[in-house]
Structure formats: C-alpha cells, structure tokens
Amino acid sequence: MVHNDKDEVTGINTTGHEWDGIRELDNPLPRWWLWIFYACIAFAIGYWVLMPAWPGLHGYTHGLLAKSDRAQVAVDLNALKAQRGLAGAGLVNASLEQIEADPKLQAYALAAGASVFGDNCATCHGAGGGGGKGYPNLRDDVWLWGGTPADIEHTLRVGIRSGHPNARMSQMPAFGRDQIVTPDQVNDLTEYVVALSRRKANTAAVARAAPVFQAQCGVCHGPAGMGNQAVGAPNLTDRDWLYGADRASIHSQIWNARGGVMPTWEKRLDTATIKALAVYVHANAGGK
Amino acid sequence: MPVLIDTVSKQPSPGTPPPLYKKREPIYPKLVHGPFRMIKWAVLVATLAVYYILPWLRWDRGPGVPNQAVLVDFAEARFFFFFIQLWPQEVYYFTGLLVTAALALFLVSALFGRLWCGYACPQTVWTDLYIVVERLFEGDRNARMRLDAAPLSLNKAWRKGGKHLVWILVALVTGGAWVFYFQDAPTLFGQLFSGQAPVTAYLSVGILTFTTYMLAGTMREQVCTYMCPWPRIQGAMLDEHSLQVTYRIDRGEARGPHKKGETWEGRGDCIDCLQCVVVCPMGIDIRNGAQMECINCGLCIDACDEVMDKVGRPRGLIAYDTDAAVAARLAGTKPVYRFVRTRTLYYAVALLLVGSVMLFGLLTRSPMAMDVLRDRNPEYITLSDGSVRNGYTVQIMNRSIRPEVYFLAFHGPHGAHMRTVGQTHEGPISVALPADGQRSLRVFVTVPPSDHEHHRDHSEPAEFRLISQGGKQLEKATVFLSSGEDE
Numbered sequence: 001m002v003h004n005d006k007d008e009v010t011g012i013n014t015t016g017h018e019w020d021g022i023r024e025l026d027n028p029l030p031r032w033w034l035w036i037f038y039a040c041i042a043f044a045i046g047y048w049v050l051m052p053a054w055p056g057l058h059g060y061t062h063g064l065l066a067k068s069d070r071a072q073v074a075v076d077l078n079a080l081k082a083q084r085g086l087a088g089a090g091l092v093n094a095s096l097e098q099i100e101a102d103p104k105l106q107a108y109a110l111a112a113g114a115s116v117f118g119d120n121c122a123t124c125h126g127a128g129g130g131g132g133k134g135y136p137n138l139r140d141d142v143w144l145w146g147g148t149p150a151d152i153e154h155t156l157r158v159g160i161r162s163g164h165p166n167a168r169m170s171q172m173p174a175f176g177r178d179q180i181v182t183p184d185q186v187n188d189l190t191e192y193v194v195a196l197s198r199r200k201a202n203t204a205a206v207a208r209a210a211p212v213f214q215a216q217c218g219v220c221h222g223p224a225g226m227g228n229q230a231v232g233a234p235n236l237t238d239r240d241w242l243y244g245a246d247r248a249s250i251h252s253q254i255w256n257a258r259g260g261v262m263p264t265w266e267k268r269l270d271t272a273t274i275k276a277l278a279v280y281v282h283a284n285a286g287g288k
Numbered sequence: 289m290p291v292l293i294d295t296v297s298k299q300p301s302p303g304t305p306p307p308l309y310k311k312r313e314p315i316y317p318k319l320v321h322g323p324f325r326m327i328k329w330a331v332l333v334a335t336l337a338v339y340y341i342l343p344w345l346r347w348d349r350g351p352g353v354p355n356q357a358v359l360v361d362f363a364e365a366r367f368f369f370f371f372i373q374l375w376p377q378e379v380y381y382f383t384g385l386l387v388t389a390a391l392a393l394f395l396v397s398a399l400f401g402r403l404w405c406g407y408a409c410p411q412t413v414w415t416d417l418y419i420v421v422e423r424l425f426e427g428d429r430n431a432r433m434r435l436d437a438a439p440l441s442l443n444k445a446w447r448k449g450g451k452h453l454v455w456i457l458v459a460l461v462t463g464g465a466w467v468f469y470f471q472d473a474p475t476l477f478g479q480l481f482s483g484q485a486p487v488t489a490y491l492s493v494g495i496l497t498f499t500t501y502m503l504a505g506t507m508r509e510q511v512c513t514y515m516c517p518w519p520r521i522q523g524a525m526l527d528e529h530s531l532q533v534t535y536r537i538d539r540g541e542a543r544g545p546h547k548k549g550e551t552w553e554g555r556g557d558c559i560d561c562l563q564c565v566v567v568c569p570m571g572i573d574i575r576n577g578a579q580m581e582c583i584n585c586g587l588c589i590d591a592c593d594e595v596m597d598k599v600g601r602p603r604g605l606i607a608y609d610t611d612a613a614v615a616a617r618l619a620g621t622k623p624v625y626r627f628v629r630t631r632t633l634y635y636a637v638a639l640l641l642v643g644s645v646m647l648f649g650l651l652t653r654s655p656m657a658m659d660v661l662r663d664r665n666p667e668y669i670t671l672s673d674g675s676v677r678n679g680y681t682v683q684i685m686n687r688s689i690r691p692e693v694y695f696l697a698f699h700g701p702h703g704a705h706m707r708t709v710g711q712t713h714e715g716p717i718s719v720a721l722p723a724d725g726q727r728s729l730r731v732f733v734t735v736p737p738s739d740h741e742h743h744r745d746h747s748e749p750a751e752f753r754l755i756s757q758g759g760k761q762l763e764k765a766t767v768f769l770s771s772g773e774d775e
Contacts, residue, residue, distance in 0.1 A: 027310075028307045028308055028309055028310040029308065029309050029310065030309070030310055030312060030510060030514055031309045031310060031311050031312060032312065032510070033309075033514075034309055100709075106709075110730075126665065126666070127665050128663060128664075128665035128666050129666075130665060130666030130669070137666075137669065139666060139669045139677075139679070140669050140670065140671050140672065140677070141671045141672055142671075142672050235672070238672035238673065239670060239671070239672055239673065239674045240670075240671075240672050283709040283730060284679075284730075286677065286707065286709075286732050286734075
C-alpha cells in the first residue's frame with residue numbers, strides 16, 4: 001500500500017497510522033534484520049534435531065543430545081550429597097559438645113540443622129520451633145525428655161511413642177474416661193493442678209483432691225507435682241502447658257489423657273543430619 | 289530556524305511503494321589528519337590503556353584481602369576500587385555512580401553535544417581500532433573500494449583473511465582483558481592458558497570476542513543507528529544552544545565547484561568536494577544538518593579545514609557551533625553563545641547534589657557495621673518461670689583491612705540480659721573479627737517476669753550497641769516483644 005502521507009521535516013512517507021498526532025515514518029528495515037530472522041529459523045531447526053522438542057501421544061522426541069533436566073537434577077543431587085557427606089563427616093566424628101565448641105563446625109551444623117528442621121520438624125513444631133497446643137515449644141527451657149544435646153539427639157533417634165523398640169514412652173491414664181476416679185474427683189484434681197502453679201483455686205476442692213493426687217498422680221508427676229524427666233512427666237508447677245493452662249484444658253487432659261507421637265528419625269536421617277539437628281534445636285532453645 | 293534538512297534527495301518517486309528492506313551501503317572512511325583526529329587518537333590510546341592495564345594494578349590491603357586495585361569479587365561478594373571496599377549492603381553506591389554518570393552525560397550533551405558518542409564510547413573506540421587494522425591490510429578508502437570491487441584473487445584473499453584474523457585476535461584480547469576484572473588477574477592469566485580457568489571465564493571471553501568482532505568489525509555504524517537507544521534519547525538533551533558539529537549553512541551556501549582564480553563573491557565557501565562525506569565513519573553528509581546518525585566525532589571538521597586551507601578560505605566552515613548561532617548569522621545579527629541555561633543549570637545542580645551525597649557517604653562511611661534481625665516466628669517465648677525471651681540474629685561486619693575486636697551490648701527493658709549460643713558468662717559479648725570479615729550471632733535476650741513495679745508493654749524499644757576497641761559506637765534500634773500482660 002502506498003500512502004502519500006508525507007512527513008514534512010524528513011520528506012519520508014509515513015505508515016499512514018496516527019496515534020494522538022504521532023505518526024510513524026515508513027523507513028525500510030536494514031537488510032541484516034531479515035538475515036537474523038532466517039538465522040533464527042535455522043537455529044530452530046537445529047534445536048529440533050538436537051534437543052527434546054516435539055510432544056507425541058506416548059512421549060516426545062528426545063533429540064540427538066537427549067538432554068533431560070530431570071536427569072540432570074538427579075546428577076546434581078548426588079553431587080550435593082557427596083559434597084555434604086564430606087562436610088558431614090566432621091559432624092559424625094565429633095561429639096555434640098565438640099561441635100558446639102568449634103565455631104566452624106557449629107556454624108555448619110546450625111545451617112544444616114535449620115534447613116533440615118524446616119523440611120522435617122516445622123510441620124508440627126512450627127517454622128521457628130515455637131510449637132503449638134499439643135506440640136512442644138522447642139524454644140523455651142521446658143524439656144519433657146531432657147534438654148541436653150545428648151537428650152535431644154536420643155529423642156530424635158528413637159522418637160516418642162513411635163513404635164521404636166527404645167522409644168521414649170509414657171502413658172498417662174485417662175482418669176475420667178476410664179472411670180479410674182469419679183467425675184467429681186476430676187473436678188477437684190483440676191483445682192489442685194491450678195493451685196500447683198500458684199494460681200487462685202477453690203481451697204475446699206484442693207483439700208479434697210490432695211490425697212487423690214498423691215495416690216494417682218504423684219507416682220509420675222512427683223509428690224510436689226514437679227514432674228520427672230525419666231518418665232516424661234511434665235512439671236505442673238511452672239508456666240508451661242502443653243495442652244493449655246485454663247481449667248477446661250486441664251480438666252480435659254485429666255479426663256482424656258492425650259499424648260502426642262513423634263516419629264523416629266533414625267531410619268530417615270543419617271547420623272550427621274541428626275547431630276546437626278540436635279545442635280540446632282539446642283542452640284535455638286538458648287543453648288543451656 | 290531554517291530547515292537544515294535536504295528534503296529533495298530522500299523523496300521516493302511517486303507511485304512506487306517504498307522498499308521493505310534497505311541494503312546496507314558500504315562505508316569506506318578516509319584517513320584524515322587534524323586536531324580532532326589527534327584528540328581521537330589520544331582518547332583511543334588512553335581509554336584502551338585504562339581498560340587493559342587497570343586489572344593489573346596492585347593495591348596492598350594486608351593479609352587475607354585481595355591486593356588487586358580494581359576487583360569485582362562475586363565469589364566473596366566484594367567490590368574493590370583502590371582505597372574503596374564495598375559490601376553487598378552498599379550497593380546504593382553503584383546506583384549513585386550510575387545516576388552520576390547519567391547526569392554527567394546529560395550535562396555534557398546539553399553543553400557540547402555527543403562528546404561521549406564521538407570520542408569515548410567503546411563502540412567508537414574499537415571501531416576506530418578496527419579501521420586502523422583494516423587500513424593496514426587493505427589501504428585507505430580508494431584502495432579498499434578497488435579491492436572490494438575486484439574479483440577474488442590471492443592478493444585479495446590474504447588481505448581480507450589477514451584483516452579478519454587480526455580483528456579476531458584483537459577481539460580475543462578485548463574479551464580476555466574483561467575477565468581479569470572479576471578474579472585475581474595474574475592467577476587467572478595462568479589459568480586461562482593452562483585450561484584451569486572457570487568455565488564462566490572462557491564463556492565470557494568467547495562471548496566478548498564474538499561481540500567485539502561483530503560490533504566493531506562488521507556492524508559498526510549499524511550499532512549506533514539501529515541498536516543504541518542513546519541517539520534517539522539525546523534529542524531530549526539538546527537544544528539550539530548546544531554545541532554540535534555543524535555545517536555553517538550561512539557561510540557555505542550557495543555551494544558549488546570552484547576553479548582557481550574565480551571570484552568568491554556571491555557564492556558560499558562550500559566547494560562541494562565531498563571530503564566531509566568521505567571521511568565520515570557514519571556515512572552521512574553533515575551538510576544535511578544535525579542528524580540522528582551523526583556521532584559528533586569532528587572528523588569532517590578536520591577534512592573541511594584541510595580543504596579550506598588549500599582553497600585559501602578561512603577554516604571553520606564545518607565547526608562546533610550552535611543552531612542558534614547559525615540562525616543569528618543568517619538573520620544578520622551577532623551570534624550569542626549561552627552555556628548557562630535552565631537546562632544546564634538543572635543538570636549541573638542535580639549532578640552536584642548526587643555527587644555531594646555520594647562523597648559525603650563515602651567519607652563518613654564506617655568500617656564497623658551491624659544488622660539486627662529480630663525473630664518473628666515465634667515473636668517471643670515465655671519460659672517456665674514466666675520470664676520472656678526474644679531471639680535476634682545480629683550480623684556484625686568488619687569492613688576495615690585490620691582485624692578488630694568489637695563488644696556487643698543490649699539496652700532494653702528493665703532487667704534484660706543477653707546471651708549468645710556457646711557463651712558461658714552473661715553481659716557484653718566480645719566478637720573478634722578478621723580483616724574484611726563478618727559473623728552472624730544468635731542472641732537471646734531474657735527479661736524477668738513483669739510485676740506491678742515493672743509493667744511491660746507488648747512492644748518496648750530496645751537497641752543493640754556495638755563498641756570498637758577504639759571507642760567507636762554504633763547503635764541499631766529494635767524492639768523487645770512480650771505478651772504485655774501482668775501474669
């Protein structure tokens with residue numbers, strides 16, 4: 001199409017299109033742009049021949065180079081594993097205390113631990129390890145099964161109520177549901193436990209519950225309710241409550257006696273990873 | 289304003305559709321002698337010297353820190369420039385540098401036209417260098433034109449082949465020099481030849497060899513006209529008072545051939561010898577006025593001055609001049625040159641402002657630095673005795689070239705005390721850092737249970753203080769969070 005719509009300044013025809021008074025000069029393209037276009041076509045043909053390109057009903061054309069990103073990922077992962085194995089050897093050979101004392105080894109363990117924690121532990125314990133109702137807070141100073149690096153490592157290995165032969169095992173009886181004590185006694189025990197953590201409670205109920213507590217609860221939680229790490233019995237006198245601090249929560253726990261399950265990680269994670277995780281969890285809780 | 293464009297030659301004949309594609313017209317720039325050519329040689333030598341020598345300069349920064357004067361160290365995330373050492377956190381200095389460069393370009397363009405394009409742009413410098421090689425093998429303009437028109441012969445083959453071979457060698461050296469800015473030059477030099485350099489180094493050399501050969505050897509003026517955005521943007525920086533390479537139409541017209549002894553009365557000084565056209569590396573006719581293609585290299589000025597000397601007319605028919613001056617002379621008034629204009633003032637003030645901020649930042653830059661990241665998940669932790677703990681990640685940096693010992697202290701709510709992992713005592717933490725080193729600390733701050741005497745808000749102001757042995761202090765504000773209830 002020929003437009004005799006000429007631009008006055010340059011003397012060159014325009015394309016005849018106008019956008020808010022702006023007109024485009026109809027300058028010819030340089031010839032080499034066309035060559036680049038042809039070069040792109042040639043490249044595409046070469047690409048089809050060499051690389052995976054065309055989808056089919058039951059697969060795709062693999063091309064002469066048969067490049068596969070998926071296969072490459074497997075190779076890269078194996079390389080990464082080998083690399084980690086090398087660095088992880090340091091963790092395997094050192095004791096947990098030695099790892100914590102060596103800034104370099106500790107930094108590696110903390111970095112590895114943070115990553116593994118995010119992949120495996122955060123689902124229940126939260127991304128920062130803050131826990132939730134029924135899922136222990138791993139950042140505070142309360143440890144049902146012990147908070148030393150060695151304790152943490154052991155818990156990671158065997159799990160809690162996990163089915164592992166050496167699993168950390170404890171089972172609180174469902175005092176209400178299984179009619180071990182009467183419903184009234186459960187109410188009284190609730191008041192007693194509230195009183196244990198130095199909160200205001202019904203003194204009459206506390207007095208009635210005292211002998212029941214000593215007979216039923218004291219075995220595991222101790223006569224003063226201070227708990228016992230050997231059997232995973234929580235301290236009832238502090239401010240930390242796994243299933244809630246209010247009366248309804250305490251009552252529910254005495255009645256139903258819930259207990260969570262933590263899997264054993266021995267078969268899923270290697271020694272170096274479990275050690276790194278133990279160091280990370282210990283450090284994140286203040287490292288005491 | 290006179291219309292300086294020759295509208296006649298560009299008109300297509302009526303009725304024929306314009307061609308879709310334009311064949312490239314070969315350009316054979318003729319060698320010219322004169323002051324502007326000398327300036328261009330000098331700039332060429334100076335810029336190439338800086339480019340090739342800079343990565344080889346050493347600058348002693350002490351043990352543990354690279355001793356290369358200019359080094360972009362991606363692996364360690366550092367930028368070294370003589371006495372300046374920048375960390376990734378200080379990337380704003382690069383932003384500032386780019387803004388300064390842009391403003392300087394605007395100012396120079398508004399005052400003197402495309403000085404950058406004509407003299408300092410790598411495309412111009414390397415094209416000039418490639419033309420030198422071309423001239424060496426194929427001779428000057430006329431010889432080159434004859435050679436191109438001649439049928440293939442042994443003579444043509446070796447001249448063409450030799451030229452391309454040297455071009456590729458120059459390109460290889462160009463690309464080779466580039467990678468030295470990113471790793472220790474002497475080490476990398478050896479590695480490049482022994483095949484032990486990183487793949488990226490070979491790849492970078494390869495890509496730059498290809499682009500140098502293509503852009504300076506074969507593309508040349510096409511890069512400026514079709515690829516570079518600057519020629520199209522610079523129109524916004526120029527006005528009628530900007531100095532540009534100008535054909536003084538008031539003096540040149542009417543142009544035409546002139547025989548020796550003829551009178552110069554009633555005609556212009558331009559003898560239509562086309563010397564300005566044959567020396568032009570962009571292949572344009574400067575007498576058509578300011579054009580997008582013109583890179584303002586001034587070679588046509590040298591060519592024209594030579595001719596004016598021969599015919600006995602004053603120099604400067606083509607010269608650095610302004611459109612306003614030409615218009616004034618055409619109108620018979622005295623030309624006025626105005627360098628101080630609203631536009632140039634704006635550019636100069638902006639340049640001064642950004643430059644001062646940059647300089648101030650660099651001069652007051654502390655080698656001691658700290659970043660504080662407060663834990664957000666969980667925000668705070670209540671301990672068994674009711675006290676509250678907050679976790680912080682404190683990154684401490686020593687940007688100096690000497691090892692340093694810093695002390696970290698926390699100031700916050702009443703009774704707060706701080707601990708780091710592995711620390712055996714309470715109180716300020718001493719952190720020993722190597723030269724150009726950093727360390728990330730996990731810091732836990734614990735505050736005893738609140739009572740009526742020391743009630744706490746949900747969020748309370750707090751700060752970390754970093755103190756050097758020399759007594760310098762750095763504060764970073766943060767907050768301490770708790771449930772905010774009396775328990």
